Amino acid sequence: MFFNDYKNRDKFPRGRGGRGRFNHNRRGGGRGGGHDNKRNNKRSYSEVNNPKRPKYESSVRVKEVDIGISEYLGDHQHFDGIFKERFSDFHVHEIDCDGKMAKLTTQEIPPDPKDTVDVEKLRQTLPEDVLEKLDAFISKTDNAEEPSALVEIDVTDITKDQRRNIHSIASKYQKVNSQTIDKENRKLLVLSKVSGDKIDKNDATFKKKYGLERDVRVNWSLREGPYCKFILHKVNIDTMDALNQLAVNLRIRANNLNYSGTKDRRARTTQWVSVKQIHPSYILEAGKRVRGLFVGNFEFVKNPLKLGTLKGNHFEIALRNITASDEEIESAMTSLRDNGFVNYYGLQRFGSVATIPTYEIGKALLKGNYQEAIDLVLKPRDNDYPDLAKARECYAKTKDAKQALKLIQRPDKIEVKLLKGITINGPNSPQNALDSIPRNTLLMYIHSYQSFVWNNMVSRRIKELGRKPVVGDLVYVSDSVADKVEVEEEEKGIDENEESKKEPIDNGKDEKLENEKKPLPVVKILAEEDLANYTLADVVMPQPGYKVTYPTYAKDWYEEFMAKDGLSLDLQNKNRRFALGGAYRKIVQIPEGLSWRVVQYDDISCDLIRSDFDKMQDKEFKINNSEGKYKALVLEMSLKSSTYATMALREILKQDTSAETQAAQTAFYHALAKQEAKDLEESQKKEKLVDKSELTVEDSVKEDQVVEAEIEPTD
Template sequence: MNNNFRGNNRGRRPWNRQKRGGRGSWARGGGRQTNNYGRNFSGDRSGNNQFGSNRQYKRDTPSKRLTEEEIGVTEYISDHKGFSGIIKSRFSDFQVSEINEEGEVAKLTDVKPPELPKDEAVDEDEDLLFNKYNLEILPMETWDKINQLVQDTNTKEEKVEIDVTGMAKDQRTKIHEAVKKAFGESVVGSTVTVDDKKFVQFDKYRKGIRIDNRVKWVWPEEYLYFVLYKENCDTMEAVSRLAERLRMNIKPSMIGYAGTKDRRAKTSQWVSVRRADPRRVAAACTALRPLRVGNYRFRAVPLKLGMLKGNRFRICLRNVTAPDSTVDEACALLRDNGFINYYGLQRFGSRADVPTYLIGQKLLQGKFKEAIDLILHSRSGPLSETLQLYHSGDIDAALGALSASVARAHPVESRLLQALAERPNDLLGALAQISRNNRLLYLHAYQSLLWNRAASRRLRRARGVLPGDLVPDTAAGNVAFEALEEDSENDDEEIENNDTEDKEKQEKTEGKSEKENKKNKREPKELIKVKVLTQEDVDSGSYSLSDVVLPLPGYKVTYPPNMKDFYEDELQKDGLKLDMVHKFKSYSLSGGYRTVVTRAGDLSWRTVNYRRPHGDLLLSDADELDGAATAEDPDGPYKALLMTMDLPSSCYATMALRELLRIDTSSESQAQLNNYHVKDKQTDGKTEMDGQTEAGQTENGGEKRKNDSDDNVDNKKVKAN
């Protein structure tokens, strides 16, 4: 393959590049930009792009999909007779509601924004209200000039200008607030810089003069929280669309959320935005269906990834043919024994030819060129032409074939191409243009694969505790013990590197300033302390399999003595070591612990009959607001199992369903079961298979199954993070 890119790239300006610089210098969103071909990249307000409208962009279509066996998922906990049931026959059959750290379940019940609080008569700046003209803020001479400006009918009157050079921002803000208190919207204020001097200017309001929008923040706390309800799109896509509609010059990354929720589902979760007026958010989302927002509240801190207790899943399994006694037995075993806490297929992307763990493996091996080529592998779909041109070595033509809408829908590929066009040999710099969380998804996928294989190997030895197992040293409860990295103070800080040239290049291309690093730095997560079980511990009967944890490989973890050789052998096959220390800090992994078996909380179930294969059997938050009814029919020919369960964060509901049904949970396998009602077309003319089809439904299979694109990697996790 030829990747000797043409030399005519030097000096060209890629379409999403704002300024020349090193790693981290490309904008990650926001701002009006134009590509090399005259397309407006992010300033499109017409509603014609993916993020400003309800149009769903066509996704890549993978050929062969991963199987459970390929990701190490082979064992079961309980020994019972499984039964057939279709997982996600329709995306409405899978509904997820976030559970916050206080144990509150996210539920959209009120879409009306709160009333604007009445301004207090006296606040901490009481002097601003005691007199119309606050002489402590401005001298009387200046107040007279502003008053004359307002009263004068001569529209050519010059502006009132106040020299504020050297004045702190809060002092300038007090000037703006004092004038606004005195004259309201009849005066327009602004702060300008002229010849290295800063001035506050006031002008009489008239048509064509921009109104000062810097109004006093009157809401109770700094951050607006609200419930975001979405259908059939992942969290990142929903957040991007929301940021686009708010038109607040904010990036999607400035909208906080605790975890990503599954795409092919109906989900509700909390979202936070700094200083966003709820009335404005409500208005912006009216045209974003199927997104809905509501249940507004205010908090002092923003939401960050991991700030959740878990998720509540409401699931419908269709066309269950087993008798109720078999279903009840299997559900009771799931409730009592739990399920193996495997990482589900969603963790590893949708393509068998380029699974995300393989990309992670190449990154950990330091084979950055191979990793990039895997990310940019040729495939059908909207990126097809671009990727073919990339592999031919013509990066200019590849970028030319990449439209703005496709670039927005595929940020990982587009940012790699931009970076390689500018610096073909700076592979680390190119990878640094991918968001850190996306890069970590590849690394964590490799860790997850090893964990799955280790769990299967351990369970084949015994279904009970063994000497050498690890258990938490303190009573930690039924929680996920992972502490996988989400941020790093310096993405590419080297732990050990004697190459002077590389070191100088790294210093030259650091993407964050020291100030930004300090601002965004998070306290590192502490791993739980673990205890190695002895034979005496095992004989005591004090521990069960649900207490046992296995490590995700990393330099902070303790490996169980009875599994250490397995981990070492698996890593050595890939040229890696147990400590997972990389030449570059951002590719070193500290590891974590994960319970081998977990139990669903508040598990409940019931069976219902139905006639219409396309009818909703679960009511979503939006359905309840709209007063919709379910399609349950006591005399219907088909049976469905309705389940509700709470799972800790990082647990996959599909793995619970796999334990219950004892069948393959891959979407490819499930799609083959989804034509169960076709044979009834000829015999039951009154059914609604022929009549009431919905957008996205096939004639004979309910909603058309959409393939998750591998470029979004783990963002579509059923675990909902």
């Protein structure tokens, strides 16, 4: 079997680093150095937080069969295809509750609103000597021969309102910066001229004399709201990394950035972010300093974004190296459009290592085996980051949390929080140690177990009872209510369920009893006379919990399945953080707005989907060859936030979506392409040799004829 050793060609070009946080800081930012242009020995943010994993090797990975995924809805034939072979093959756009899609279309800074304050009235409040200096300075700002104008106005003896009026007058001029400082026991209001036409964060003249930073005074009351909402378009970087790095460059805490949900790392994704009272020019500049990040479409709103406030996501996906005929593709896509797909929880919800799936950690938490849960989180595993591998090995052998903690170089890992908790609370207080882990992560573990049970129950339901509603099935009484209540971790910003998670950005809300705070939607049990009014797409299955209703035929299934794990349906845990009321989830999802096209190409590294940034830049986009030897299927669809796009792809291809399967196919695909290129090269060499050989024979015949002519006797 082949495994993926193909080098990633999608690496984003590295850019110049920032100048450093302050003039005296020699560290610099990102790839660049400090003000002396020398790079020091300290490791950059990217190097510390994103060191490379070891090269992928064969190991025991989570597969669909391990988490209860087994059934399909369509009757079409299986065929091969590769998804996410390149990150540019997977595009995601958020859809808000009003149905609007997040798209990056412009990076223009919106014009500042006009202040309606009467300048003349403000001037009447100021002393004559202040007005003279103010007028003299303003006249210089329009003079091109005065590139750096600056004036000091002594405002020690005037009122605070008068000082504010000076700032208000100055703010009406695009090229004027105003700042109040203390100097030699006097209060000075310093006005400086800003170079260029745009607001600049760093006014060199002003900083050189006073060592201060540019202060853009913005009257937020003139805008639609105090929050700047913008589009974040990221390339091959996960949401937490993107927001953390953006926050570093904005010099704010990461939790000041609000978002509705996280997006995949290996993809091109577009989403909304909001932040309070930060000018768009600052955000644009900060975005330029983060590799793989683009921001734009700035607007001002009254309220911040909140987790879960999304209708869904729009996907544009390329499946490469399709082996099916056009007729087989048409059959598969028509089935998906009409029948949908089984709404399984995808592999990313359960981690990637089969020996330590996240649902096993959740199971231990629900059973109250807190030490077992800790050991599972810290258990050594294959293909880990080097520092984490050393720390896990150290803890496994010595149980010395303090020593293991020293081996981890990144502070944003769950393992760091847990090891600190063990160090503080001691080895005999595992429950207290677990409290150091962010609450959303603990919820993710126990919800993973609920999802594991749900997948298995749905597979049994379809396998034993078929693809139509049956007596005893559950349906929502009101779909409109169900859509609002059916909220999951993915909507709350938790869709990266790897076993080594980074610390999520805390939203400051206590979600430990979220199931008790929200009412469950009302469901009805289908009777014989109801069956004609529903399809399988209407049927729901419960996640286990103490508040849900079970299908009449399935309660025994749940009890039997969970009993093997030492659990019952009564999940009112003694530790109320882990009490589970349960939830409902539809068995089938039908994608909205599904469309598809078949693409032929020759270059295996060519892009098949045009990105938002390419469209915005009006970059030329051409597929290598419309009659190429490789075939790709490019599809578009919209799905609810709680739905996994990989499960829709699984239904199309009828193949396992695990990383191991995809890696094997990718390796085979590239090996085949490499062999074909080699065969073509050898064939061309042979053709040249043949041509040369034929030419030699012809020349030889001509030479023989000449010789014969020379020796032929004459009369």
